[in-house]
Amino acid sequence: MSFPWANHYEPKHPLMKWVDDRLPLPRLVYNAVGAGYPVPRNLNYFWNFGVLAGLALVIQIVTGIVLAMHYAANAGVAFNSVEHIMRDVNQGWLLRYAHANGASMFFIVVYLHIFRGLYYGSYKAPREMVWLLGLVIFLLMMATAFMGYVLPWGQMSFWGAKVITGLFSAIPLVGPTIQEWLLGGFAPDNAALNRFFSLHYLLPFVIAAVIILHIWALHIPGSSNPTGVEVKGPQDTVPFHPYYTAKDGFGAGVFLVIFALLLFFAPNFLGHPDNYIPANPLSTPAHIVPEWYFWPFYAILRAFTVDIFGIPAKLLGVIAMFGSIILLFFLPWLDNSPVRSGNYRPRFRQFFWILCIDVLILGYCGGSPAEEPYVMISQLAAAYYFAHFLIILPLLAKLETTLPLPNSITEAVLDGQSGSTLSTNTQSAPSAPSH
Amino acid sequence: MATGEQAAAPHTDLADDGVRRRDFINVAAVSFAGVGAVATLVPLINQMNPSADVLALASIDVDVSAIKEGQAIKTIYRKQPLFIRHLTAKEIAAADAVPLSELRDPQTLAERTKEGHKQWLITMGVCTHLGCVPLGAGEGETRGEFGGYFCPCHGSSYDTAARIRKGPAPKNLEVPEYAFKSDTVVTVGGGKA
Numbered sequence: 001m002s003f004p005w006a007n008h009y010e011p012k013h014p015l016m017k018w019v020d021d022r023l024p025l026p027r028l029v030y031n032a033v034g035a036g037y038p039v040p041r042n043l044n045y046f047w048n049f050g051v052l053a054g055l056a057l058v059i060q061i062v063t064g065i066v067l068a069m070h071y072a073a074n075a076g077v078a079f080n081s082v083e084h085i086m087r088d089v090n091q092g093w094l095l096r097y098a099h100a101n102g103a104s105m106f107f108i109v110v111y112l113h114i115f116r117g118l119y120y121g122s123y124k125a126p127r128e129m130v131w132l133l134g135l136v137i138f139l140l141m142m143a144t145a146f147m148g149y150v151l152p153w154g155q156m157s158f159w160g161a162k163v164i165t166g167l168f169s170a171i172p173l174v175g176p177t178i179q180e181w182l183l184g185g186f187a188p189d190n191a192a193l194n195r196f197f198s199l200h201y202l203l204p205f206v207i208a209a210v211i212i213l214h215i216w217a218l219h220i221p222g223s224s225n226p227t228g229v230e231v232k233g234p235q236d237t238v239p240f241h242p243y244y245t246a247k248d249g250f251g252a253g254v255f256l257v258i259f260a261l262l263l264f265f266a267p268n269f270l271g272h273p274d275n276y277i278p279a280n281p282l283s284t285p286a287h288i289v290p291e292w293y294f295w296p297f298y299a300i301l302r303a304f305t306v307d308i309f310g311i312p313a314k315l316l317g318v319i320a321m322f323g324s325i326i327l328l329f330f331l332p333w334l335d336n337s338p339v340r341s342g343n344y345r346p347r348f349r350q351f352f353w354i355l356c357i358d359v360l361i362l363g364y365c366g367g368s369p370a371e372e373p374y375v376m377i378s379q380l381a382a383a384y385y386f387a388h389f390l391i392i393l394p395l396l397a398k399l400e401t402t403l404p405l406p407n408s409i410t411e412a413v414l415d416g417q418s419g420s421t422l423s424t425n426t427q428s429a430p431s432a433p434s435h
Numbered sequence: 436m437a438t439g440e441q442a443a444a445p446h447t448d449l450a451d452d453g454v455r456r457r458d459f460i461n462v463a464a465v466s467f468a469g470v471g472a473v474a475t476l477v478p479l480i481n482q483m484n485p486s487a488d489v490l491a492l493a494s495i496d497v498d499v500s501a502i503k504e505g506q507a508i509k510t511i512y513r514k515q516p517l518f519i520r521h522l523t524a525k526e527i528a529a530a531d532a533v534p535l536s537e538l539r540d541p542q543t544l545a546e547r548t549k550e551g552h553k554q555w556l557i558t559m560g561v562c563t564h565l566g567c568v569p570l571g572a573g574e575g576e577t578r579g580e581f582g583g584y585f586c587p588c589h590g591s592s593y594d595t596a597a598r599i600r601k602g603p604a605p606k607n608l609e610v611p612e613y614a615f616k617s618d619t620v621v622t623v624g625g626g627k628a
Contacts, residue, residue: 159567166566181480185489186513195483282509282516282560284567286587305603312605314564370589370603 003222005234007035032219038237039244040225042413046120047223047244048251049113054211055252056106059259061204063099064148071151073197075190078153079278097267103145104270105259107293110138119352121340122224128332129217135328137210142294144203147196149291150188154275159288161188161196167301170315187281227412228340229405236409287369295366296359297321300385302370303378320382327389334389337397344403348396355388489514494624496616499555507572509560512611512623516560518572518584519621522595527553529582530596540607544596547610557613557621558597562586564604569593584608 009030011017020027030036070089072081085092114134117123123131146164150157165182169175184191222231231237238244262269270292274285290298304317342349358381365378406412485493495512499519502508507520522530530544548556560568564586570576571584571593579585580601581594591602598607613623 162566181484184483185485186493187515189489189514191486191489281514282511282568284588288565288567288588307605313603314605 002031002036002219003038003231003234003237005237006031006038007239009034009036032215033245034241035239037219037240038231038234039223039240040231040236040409041238041243042225042227042409043223043244043247044226045247045251046112046116046226048248049109049116051248052109052251052255053106053113055255056102056109057204057207057211059102060099060106061208063095063102064201064204066095067099068201071197073151073194075153075193075279078151078193082152094263097263100271101259101262101267103148104291104293105255105262106141107145109255110141111293114138115356118355119342119349120224120226121228121335121337121342123332124335124340125332126221127218127224130214131332132329133210133214133217135325137207137214139325140203140207140210144200144207145291145293147200147203150193150196151200152275153193153279155277155279155283155285156272156275156288158188158279158281159284160290161192163288164290165192167318167321170312170318172315188279224340225409226341226343227406227409228344229407229409229412232408233410289367292363292367295364296362297324297366299362299366299374299378300324300382302366302375303382305375305379320386324382324385327386331389331393335393335397337400337402339402339405344405345396345400346403347400348393351388351392351396355385358384358388494622497621497623498619499621500619504554509572512559516568516572517611517623518556518558518560518597518608520556520558520572520597522554522556526582526595530594530598533594533598539599539605542596542598542607547596547598547607549613549615552615555615555621556595556597557623558608558610560584561609562588562591562604563599563606563608564589564591564602569608 009020009027011020011026016026019025027036067085070081070085070092072078082096085096087093089095117131117134146160150161161183165179165188168182169179171178180186182192183189184195225231272289277285289295298321301317301321304313304320307313308316337345337348339345342352361377361381362385365374365381368374406415493513495510497510497519499521502519502521504521505523505526507518510517510519527544535541535543544556545553547558548554560572562569565588567586567588569584569586569591571578577585579592581592583593583595583597583600585592586602586604589603591604592600593604593608594600596607597610599605611623613621616622
């Protein structure tokens with residue numbers, strides 16, 4: 001689970017020795033996130049976002065548990081109980097705004113975490129399992145966030161639930177039956193609200209469990225780093241504590257400042273005014289959109305407007321939307337370039353930034369009304385998204401001439417950027433690692 | 436235990452084909468427990484299906500005698516809007532005049548209404564695109580360019596037989612199962628419980 005030169009846990013206090021002999025939990029913590037976990041010495045601030053995502057989850061669980069003390073999951077009173085939290089419960093407004101905006105902060109850091117992995121090739125061998133588990137966490141987060149948004153039982157909650165469960169009705173033959181099973185009725189109502197609350201409370205703890213697996217899988221090869229070159233010796237690493245606890249602590253401070261700005265100065269900026277109208281099954285809001293973090297996927301869903309080969313457009317949209325995430329599970333095998341980091345892949349780097357812009361465009365279209373020109377832009381951007389993973393990445397892995405890699409992390413660090421400028425290394429530095 | 440016994444008496448419990456009695460008991464016991472475990476899942480999954488009180492609302496009686504020609508009402512069936520519309524002769528003629536080849540989801544008005552009650556168009560008020568409630572049943576609401584219903588979400592237009600004519604929706608507005616109890620009372624639903 002660690003490098004041979006890792007610090008060893010040696011309890012000094014008799015009590016700690018006594019505990020260590022019976023339940024070595026402090027030892028586990030020491031080896032996982034303490035001085036006993038050696039980490040590459042060259043991690044930049046993009047490596048903060050894993051810890052920040054964990055912090056965001058803790059904020060969500062803590063605020064969520066206290067909100068559940070005041071919320072009532074019944075279609076008759078849910079909306080009013082949320083208003084009760086906002087107006088009557090002591091600091092209820094703060095807790096609810098923290099929970100609602102905390103979800104947005106969670107997604108912001110997770111998206112940065114994912115794109116960090118995409119740029120630095122963190123999904124490549126031997127860390128495929130870390131990537132796959134991360135995607136499982138992402139899917140669980142999306143399910144949790146969706147169900148949480150239904151709980152206030154406003155207009156967007158209701159119609160969001162209707163549209164999203166309606167996606168399942170696109171499945172041939174069994175679709176409508178599945179939708180009825182999910183909702184416990186023919187439209188969202190008390191049965192749906194109750195089960196969404198139950199699952200919304202459960203899933204964060206499932207996420208926490210998968211995070212433990214995610215970290216476990218990470219700690220077997222150890223963290224990757226901006227050069228993508230594996231650790232070769234003790235000179236390449238520093239202990240997690242105090243070096244990265246301090247660096248993550250600073251990141252956490254910045255995170256909390258931004259969170260506070262959003263929470264105290266623009267708590268409804270990311271929300272929808274329509275959700276302050278109680279759910280009405282007989283009147284649809286003119287412009288139904290999901291929360292911002294679903295916009296890119298919503299754009300892909302709506303990009304299909306005509307039937308292709310007899311498959312209805314609605315089903316195609318659903319397949320494409322789920323496919324856009326399922327695709328990422330195959331990423332470690334689609335991109336088999338032996339060079340991990342985008343720093344040493346000049347062409348890949350350009351396409352990476354195009355992908356980032358593409359996803360932002362998809363997000364913008366997903367938040368816009370389903371009319372031209374947004375539909376056509378969504379279609380082009382969705383096509384590019386799939387092309388990036390299915391065509392561009394496999395071709396790049398074959399065709400790209402990569403830059404020379406440094407011999408080691410230490411060399412890269414002491415040399416400033418890369419080993420290529422050191423004349424002694426240009427001959428020996430391979431353009432691809434041999435492993 | 437099994438291996439111990441086998442070691443003590445390696446041949447006594449072997450049948451002719453080499454299958455031990457204990458192997459059979461193991462497979463049978465685990466299979467039995469497995470079937471039992473799977474059976475336990477049935478109530479855990481089935482509890483999520485619509486409950487009895489939800490299904491009890493799955494059929495309604497509507498008195499349509501007060502709906503004048505050209506008028507429509509919105510009521511609730513299975514917690515979803517239901518449109519009941521009294522078509523005018525002109526609207527019936529307009530719906531019948533459309534060739535089926537022009538339709539995305541080809542159906543005649545006669546197929547979408549009951550024999551002898553062609554003037555009563557009874558459909559769900561749920562757009563077949565993403566489930567919004569179309570306009571056109573309420574007084575003064577726009578009926579779109581085909582004179583039927585118009586969905587404001589993504590611009591699907593339905594004609595006077597509530598058939599999809601324009602926009603992203605794939606199908607005509609759904610006609611629920613219903614029957615005329617008398618000339619003025621309609622029972623909607625009831626078939627599937």
